[in-house]
Amino acid sequence: MGSRASTLLRDEEIEEIKKETGFSHSQITRLYSRFTSLDKGENGTLCREDFQRIPELAINPLGDRIINAFFPEGEDQVNFRGFMRTLAHFRPIDDHEKNKDPNVSEPLNSRNNKLLFAFRLYDLDKDDKISRDELLQVLRMMVGVNISDDQLGSIADRTIQEADQDGDSFISFTEFIKTANTSLEPWARLPGTTLHHCHC
Amino acid sequence: MAFFFFPFDSLICVLLGISFTVWFTLLLVFIIVPAIFGVSLGIRKLYMKTLLKIFKWATLRIERGAKEKNHLLYKPYTNGIIAKEPMSLEEEIKEIRRSGSSKDLSSPEFEMSDIFYFCRKGVESIMDDEVTKRFSPEELESWNLLTRSNYNFQHISLRLTVLWGLGLLIRYCFLLPLRITLAFTGVGLLVVGTTMVGILPNGRFKNFLSEKVHLMCYRICVRALTAIITYHDSENKPKNGGICVANHTSPIDVIILASDGCYAMVGQVHGGLMGIIQRSMVKACPHIWFERSEVKDRSLVAKRLSDHVEDKTKLPILIFPEGTCINNTSVMMFKKGSFEIGTTMYPVAIKYDPRFGDAFWNSSKYGMVSYLLRMMSSWAIVCSVWYLPPVTRECLSNGTAVCCYRTVMTNSGV
Numbered sequence: 001m002g003s004r005a006s007t008l009l010r011d012e013e014i015e016e017i018k019k020e021t022g023f024s025h026s027q028i029t030r031l032y033s034r035f036t037s038l039d040k041g042e043n044g045t046l047c048r049e050d051f052q053r054i055p056e057l058a059i060n061p062l063g064d065r066i067i068n069a070f071f072p073e074g075e076d077q078v079n080f081r082g083f084m085r086t087l088a089h090f091r092p093i094d095d096h097e098k099n100k101d102p103n104v105s106e107p108l109n110s111r112n113n114k115l116l117f118a119f120r121l122y123d124l125d126k127d128d129k130i131s132r133d134e135l136l137q138v139l140r141m142m143v144g145v146n147i148s149d150d151q152l153g154s155i156a157d158r159t160i161q162e163a164d165q166d167g168d169s170f171i172s173f174t175e176f177i178k179t180a181n182t183s184l185e186p187w188a189r190l191p192g193t194t195l196h197h198c199h200c
Numbered sequence: 201m202a203f204f205f206f207p208f209d210s211l212i213c214v215l216l217g218i219s220f221t222v223w224f225t226l227l228l229v230f231i232i233v234p235a236i237f238g239v240s241l242g243i244r245k246l247y248m249k250t251l252l253k254i255f256k257w258a259t260l261r262i263e264r265g266a267k268e269k270n271h272l273l274y275k276p277y278t279n280g281i282i283a284k285e286p287m288s289l290e291e292e293i294k295e296i297r298r299s300g301s302s303k304d305l306s307s308p309e310f311e312m313s314d315i316f317y318f319c320r321k322g323v324e325s326i327m328d329d330e331v332t333k334r335f336s337p338e339e340l341e342s343w344n345l346l347t348r349s350n351y352n353f354q355h356i357s358l359r360l361t362v363l364w365g366l367g368l369l370i371r372y373c374f375l376l377p378l379r380i381t382l383a384f385t386g387v388g389l390l391v392v393g394t395t396m397v398g399i400l401p402n403g404r405f406k407n408f409l410s411e412k413v414h415l416m417c418y419r420i421c422v423r424a425l426t427a428i429i430t431y432h433d434s435e436n437k438p439k440n441g442g443i444c445v446a447n448h449t450s451p452i453d454v455i456i457l458a459s460d461g462c463y464a465m466v467g468q469v470h471g472g473l474m475g476i477i478q479r480s481m482v483k484a485c486p487h488i489w490f491e492r493s494e495v496k497d498r499s500l501v502a503k504r505l506s507d508h509v510e511d512k513t514k515l516p517i518l519i520f521p522e523g524t525c526i527n528n529t530s531v532m533m534f535k536k537g538s539f540e541i542g543t544t545m546y547p548v549a550i551k552y553d554p555r556f557g558d559a560f561w562n563s564s565k566y567g568m569v570s571y572l573l574r575m576m577s578s579w580a581i582v583c584s585v586w587y588l589p590p591v592t593r594e595c596l597s598n599g600t601a602v603c604c605y606r607t608v609m610t611n612s613g614v
Contacts, residue, residue, distance in 0.1 A: 031327065034327060034328065038326075051326065054325050054326060057322055060318055060321060062319060062322055063322055066319060066322040066323060066326075087323065087327060090327075118315060118319060121315060121319065122312075138315065159312060176312065179312050180312045
C-alpha cells in the first residue's frame with residue numbers, strides 16, 4: 001500500500017514543498033502516501049469524486065465547499081502541489097517564526113490566511129463580501145431541509161446585523177475577522193511537536 | 201455405485217464424479233445451509249486470522265530480505281499525523297465560541313465561526329484515515345501476497361516467491377471456482393425465488409417470504425465474495441419509510457448492506473443479466489428502477505422516491521451506485537433528490553480494511569465482470585459497517601443549527 005509512493009516523490013520536490021508550505025519531511029511523505037491512496041485513477045491528480053469517496057467528508061455539511069477549495073478556478077484536477085498548498089492552511093500558526101524579510105509573502109498558515117480560507121467557504125461568488133443569500137446557503141447546508149425559510153432568514157438577519165459595521169448589509173472580510181475572532185487553535189490541529197495516535 | 205454409471209477404464213471419470221459430489225456436499229453443508237438460516241460457522245473469521253498471520257510472516261521476510269539486499273524499504277507511516285483530543289461536538293463548538301467571542305454564550309443558535317469545526321473535521325478526514333491510523337506501522341507495510349497491490353516484493357527471497365506462487369494457486373484454482381459456483385447459486389436462487397414469490401397475492405405473507413428469499417440469496421453472495429463483515433450499532437438500522445444513504449465505493453456495498461436488512465433498491469435499468477435480476481426482484485417487492493432517460497428529470501426522481509417513502513409498508517430505500525469517477529452523476533443526483541424529500545435519513549458508513557486488498561472499482565479501467573472476478577480472486581473482503589444515528593425532523597426543530605450533525609459527526613469510530 002505504501003511502497004509505490006516512495007519511488008515517485010523526488011527529494012527536490014519535497015524540498016520545494018517544504019519551503020512553500022512549511023510541512024516537515026516526514027509529514028510530506030505521509031501526506032503523499034495519503035494522496036496516492038486517494039488517487040484511484042492513478043494519474044497523479046485527484047478529481048472531486050476522489051474526495052467524495054471519503055466517508056467522513058461525504059457526511060460533512062461543508063464537504064462540497066471544502067472540496068472546492070482544493071480545486072483552482074475552473075479546474076477539475078488537483079495535483080500534489082496544489083493539494084499540499086491547500087492543506088498548508090491547517091498547520092498550526094507558527095508564532096515563533098519571525099519574518100525577517102518583509103518581501104516574503106505571508107506563510108500559508110498565518111492567522112489571516114486561515115480566516116481567509118473560512119471566509120471563502122461562505123463567499124461563493126468571490127466578490128469579497130458575504131451576502132445574505134450566501135449566508136443563508138451555508139445555514140441551509142448546516143441545518144438541513146427541515147427548518148422553515150423564515151426561521152433561517154431571521155437567524156441570518158441577526159447574524160448580519162451583529163457583524164455588519166459599515167451598514168451595507170454585507171459582511172466584508174474585516175468585519176468577518178472581528179466576528180469570528182477566535183483563537184483558531186482548536187481549528188488547526190496538526191502537530192508541531194506532539195504526535196499521538198487517536199484510538200477513539 | 202459409481203462403477204455402474206461410468207466406463208470401467210475411465211478412472212479419472214470416477215474420481216471426478218466422486219470429487220464433484222463431495223465438493224458439492226461440502227459446499228451445501230458448510231456454506232449454503234448456514235446462509236439460508238443466517239448462521240455463521242465462524243469459518244471465515246478463522247480464515248481471516250490465519251491470513252493475517254501469514255501476512256505478518258511475509259512482511260518479516262520482506263524486511264529481512266530487504267535489509268540483506270540493502271533495498272530501501274520506505275516506511276512512510278511513522279505516527280498519526282493529527283493530534284487529536286476526543287471531544288464531543290457540543291464541547292468543541294462551545295470552546296470555539298468561548299475562545300473568541302465576548303458575547304453571551306447561552307443563546308446564539310448560530311455563529312459564523314461554527315463552520316470552523318466542520319472545516320477542520322473535513323480537512324482532518326482528507327488528511328488521514330481512521331482505518332489506517334489504527335494500525336501499527338508494521339501492519340501497514342504488510343504485503344497481502346497479491347501482486348496487484350505491491351509490485352516489487354515477490355523476488356526478495358525464494359521462500360516468499362514460493363509462498364506467493366502457492367497463494368496464486370490457491371486463489372485461482374480453489375477459491376475462485378468455489379466462489380463462482382456460489383455466486384451462480386446465489387443469483388440463480390434469487391431470480392427463481394423472487395419469481396416464485398411474485399406469483400403470490402400481495403400481503404404480509406408475500407412480504408415475509410420475499411424478505412427471506414432476498415436475505416438468503418444475499419448471504420450466499422456474501423459468502424461468494426468471502427466477505428467478512430462487522431456490523432456496528434445495529435440499533436440504528438434503517439426502517440420503513442426512510443432513506444439509507446451510504447458512501448459507495450463499489451457495487452459490492454449493496455450486497456454487504458442488503459445481507460443484513462431488506463431494502464428497496466434505486467437505480468438505472470440495465471440490460472442483460474442485471475436486467476433479468478432487476479425484473480425478477482421487482483416481482484417480489486417494490487424496487488425503483490429508472491429508465492436512462494428518466495434519470496435526467498430531477499423532479500420525476502424526487503416524486504417517485506417520495507411516493508415510495510410515504511407508503512410505510514414499503515422498505516427503506518437504498519441507492520445503488522452506478523459506477524465511479526466518470527459516470528457517477530446519477531448517484532449524485534439520486535442523493536441530492538433524497539435530500540429534498542425531507543424524510544428520515546439513515547447514514548451508513550462502510551469502511552473496507554485495506555490490508556486485504558482494495559475494493560475500489562475503477563469503472564473506466566475494468567468492466568463489472570472483470571471487477572467481480574478480481575474481487576473473487578483476492579483473499580477476502582473485510583469491511584466494517586457503521587449504522588449512524590438517523591437524521592430526523594425532530595432533531596432539527598429546536599433550532600440548534602448544528603444539532604443535525606451532532607450525532608453523525610461525533611461518531612469518531614467511523
